Amino acid sequence: MTEEKLNVVGQSVLRRDGLGHVTGKTIFIDDINFPDMLHLKMVRSPLPHALIKGIDFTKAEKVPGFIQALTHEDVPKNIYTILCLIGVGPDEEPVLAEDKVLYKGEQIAAIVAETEDAAMEAVSKVKIDFEELPTVYDVEEALKPGTPVLKHWGTNHFVYEGHHCRRVRFGDVDKGFDESDHIIEGRYQTSPVEHAPSETTGCVARPEPDGRITVYTNTQALFFTMDNTALILGVPFQKLHFVGGTVGGGFGGKVDVIVEPIAALAAMKTGRPVKYKFTREEEMRVSSSRGAWRIYFKDGVTKDGRILARKITTYADAGAYNRHTPYAVTKHAANIAGPYNIPNVWIDAYCVYTNRQPSSAMRGFGVTPASFALEVQMDKIAETVGMDPWAIRFINAYRNGDMKPHQKVVEDATLIEVMQAAAELVGYELPEKFKKMSSLNREEA
Amino acid sequence: MAIIKGTGIAAVNYPTGMNLGGDPSQALIHATTTGNFFISLSSTDLGQGLKTVIAQIGAEALGVPFENVLINTADTDTGPHCMGTFASRTTHRVGNAVVQAAQEARKVMMEVAADELEVSPDDLETDGQGNIRVKGSPDRSIHIIDLALAAHFKYGKTISGRGIYMKPKSDVDPETGKMDPDSTEAHACTVAEVEVDTETGEVKVLSLKSAYEVGRQVNPALVEGQIRGGSLMGMAHALYETTQPYYPAVDHMPGGFSEYVLPGPMELPEIESVVLEYPSVNGPYGVKGVGEMTANSPIPAIVNAIYDAIGVRITDLPVTPEKILRALEEVEI
Structure with a gap:
């Protein structure tokens, strides 16, 4: 460890915004209001998979306070994918649904009105003619022939450079299995989870006298959201000005770009400030959740606990659209084999679409399900070979200089050290050989 | 039972960091004539304390008190680009950008102090309390407020710095999954x-x-x-x-x-x-x-x-x- 002399790094100085947060004085999106501000509420699909045959706004337009309805025809570049900014494609999600919907709660039409109540009432009066379609909810079902196909490219999975899935191929797993004394398999399933932020997703878009639009937003990524908004609206970047930086809880739930483009569009169309903020129900049932993952392990292990081969097939349930899941699957593939030194690894990681509300980023994106599955699997291995759960981890722990399955050399490893410290914390007496082990080298104790 | x-x-x-990298963040620092240092960012604080942590890193790298470092975030007109707050990246990415910006600003700060104190910049150190002093002669020092005033009104210099941190984007080999995902x-x-x-x-x-x-x-x-x-x-x-x-x-x-x-x-x-x-x-x-x-x-x-x-x-x-x-x-x- 370095002995650099530091003044303030390493000190628990009082956080500057803490008092504002705990006394309710910090300004969040709900505190931002303008005298002539309109409210936007969304007409959503009541069905998980359906064709839209027609929309009738006649009754909605008669609600006192109704200002305007927006449909996909009003959105200059309606079909997008958020990750286009880092080269992920193709575009596949509509800002507002066109001829069909892929999940219950999908955005179909925006209603802008003088008050929230008027907007909600008008939303309830929009009549939509649907033709219901069969659904698919299970990730493995979705990949079988004969199930409803959700994507225009003809499959229910994302395509990784021509492959069905993100692959990792390292060593020879079949050879590893042959040399193993035990084959240990496991199936792991995680569940969709809500981010449950204190503050729901929202923004206020305000047209400025100079023709620009200021968007006050609680996005986790200002430029990312602004750039996507400009592309969707087909406006030059300089027309937009995003202001934020204070977010009442993100956890990954505020990196999708959902409310800003439509609120900015409504502000441009009406010439008035527009607020679009999710209700708690929208936040829970419509906005992206943590994705559910299904993970299959097959490990080849010697009788003395050395993992020789690890074969993993894993499915991310993206729900109806990409959002950030194609990215997460690659991150998952880089981490699912775990912080262990395993000579033969084979991974197929799928990004699968279903008729579910889209999943997207959440704290530990792609890695949380990986850590869950592989650390329960490690205990299963320990039990099978008749070994202590600590021992199986020490024996297989990666160390600096080892090669990871994605062919990156390990540096900054401290798995052994945190295990040693945790054992000490709980008063568990480790065998001397594990106490002496170090991540810094491969010397056996 | x-x-x-x-x-x-x-x-x-x-x-x-963002998986595969390619997620730059920038920071700009400038001193005003008040002796305070503004760090301009477009990064967001989700409640984890980014604004505080970044001010600590900025203060450390500049060698000035924590109280004199103010964070201006997040506004796309005034703040330079940040990829966003996710992937456990901001303290690492933005912190690195701030250190780089602080080094550039600190260099000017030390040059001005050297002129004022009539010594070489190499002979100076910061005390972290708001003073720049001659090594070994703590009596010979200048406070950052006087320094900032001198830089602006006497020498016509801006005490400012630019910083960026980027891990270049790694491409994944589609056959083997070879990649460099993290920092x-x-x-x-x-x-x-x-x-x-x-x-x-x-x-x-x-x-x-x-x-x-x-x-x-x-x-x-x-x-x-x-x-x-x-x-x-x-x-x-x-x-x-x-x-x-x-x-x-x-x-x-x-x-x-x-x-x-x-x-x-x-x-x-x-x-x-x-x-x-x-x-x-x-x-x-x-x-x-x-x-x-x-x-x-x-x-x-x-x-x-x-x-x-x-x-x-x-x-x-x-x-x-x-x-x-x-x-x-x-x-x-």
Whole structure:
């Protein structure tokens, strides 16, 4: 460890915004209001998979306070994918649904009105003619022939450079299995989870006298959201000005770009400030959740606990659209084999679409399900070979200089050290050989 | 029917930075004539304390008091580009950008001080209290307010700096998955102690005791905040949280906090932790990302502890009383 002399790094100085947060004085999106501000509420699909045959706004337009309805025809570049900014494609999600919907709660039409109540009432009066379609909810079902196909490219999975899935191929797993004394398999399933932020997703878009639009937003990524908004609206970047930086809880739930483009569009169309903020129900049932993952392990292990081969097939349930899941699957593939030194690894990681509300980023994106599955699997291995759960981890722990399955050399490893410290914390007496082990080298104790 | 205790462990790694890199963040620093330093960013603070931590890094790198460093974030007109707050990246990425910007600003600051004190910049040091002084002669010093005034009105110099940090984007080999996904890896090991009621299927987490290795703690109280929040979130994922309780079926979806099960104060376990510091190669002052990781190790540790207690391994999250009772029934038959 370095002995650099530091003044303030390493000190628990009082956080500057803490008092504002705990006394309710910090300004969040709900505190931002303008005298002539309109409210936007969304007409959503009541069905998980359906064709839209027609929309009738006649009754909605008669609600006192109704200002305007927006449909996909009003959105200059309606079909997008958020990750286009880092080269992920193709575009596949509509800002507002066109001829069909892929999940219950999908955005179909925006209603802008003088008050929230008027907007909600008008939303309830929009009549939509649907033709219901069969659904698919299970990730493995979705990949079988004969199930409803959700994507225009003809499959229910994302395509990784021509492959069905993100692959990792390292060593020879079949050879590893042959040399193993035990084959240990496991199936792991995680569940969709809500981010449950204190503050729901929202923004206020305000047209400025100079023709620009200021968007006050609680996005986790200002430029990312602004750039996507400009592309969707087909406006030059300089027309937009995003202001934020204070977010009442993100956890990954505020990196999708959902409310800003439509609120900015409504502000441009009406010439008035527009607020679009999710209700708690929208936040829970419509906005992206943590994705559910299904993970299959097959490990080849010697009788003395050395993992020789690890074969993993894993499915991310993206729900109806990409959002950030194609990215997460690659991150998952880089981490699912775990912080262990395993000579033969084979991974197929799928990004699968279903008729579910889209999943997207959440704290530990792609890695949380990986850590869950592989650390329960490690205990299963320990039990099978008749070994202590600590021992199986020490024996297989990666160390600096080892090669990871994605062919990156390990540096900054401290798995052994945190295990040693945790054992000490709980008063568990480790065998001397594990106490002496170090991540810094491969010397056996 | 009994209440049975069990213990489980889990050890995890967590990558710092956007997967595959290509996620730059910039920082601009300028001193005003008040002797305060503004750091302009477009990064967002989600409640984790970014604004505080970045001011600490800026103050350290400039050599000025924490109180004199002000953060201006986030505004796309005034703040330079930041990819966003996610992937346990901001302390690492933005911190590095701030250090770089601070070095440039500090260089001007020291040059002006050298002119004022009639010495070479190499003979100067900052005391972290707002003074720049001649090494070995602490009486010969200049305060940053006087320095900032001199720079502006006397020398016509801006005390300012630009910083950016970018890990170049790595492409994945589609055949082998070869890639360079992360900047560094933080690590954690959690020991969970649970109590399972075999009559009701309910699990009570008694304690979560963990060791974390985070490179360098910029603000230990804020790291502790992440640890406590993450431990509770991990516990919630393990035992309670789901928007689709019968996944892959979509029925019984909650629509609010009265229907969505989260742990409250009654479920709060004993949380104890130790934090190790092995500075990373490329983080500012050796930091690694800690935010996300803290939620991960409790989940498998709790599931393993449940197995230790009752001998059934539930591999389908969350581990609800219903799943435990059904699994126990199968074992008993």
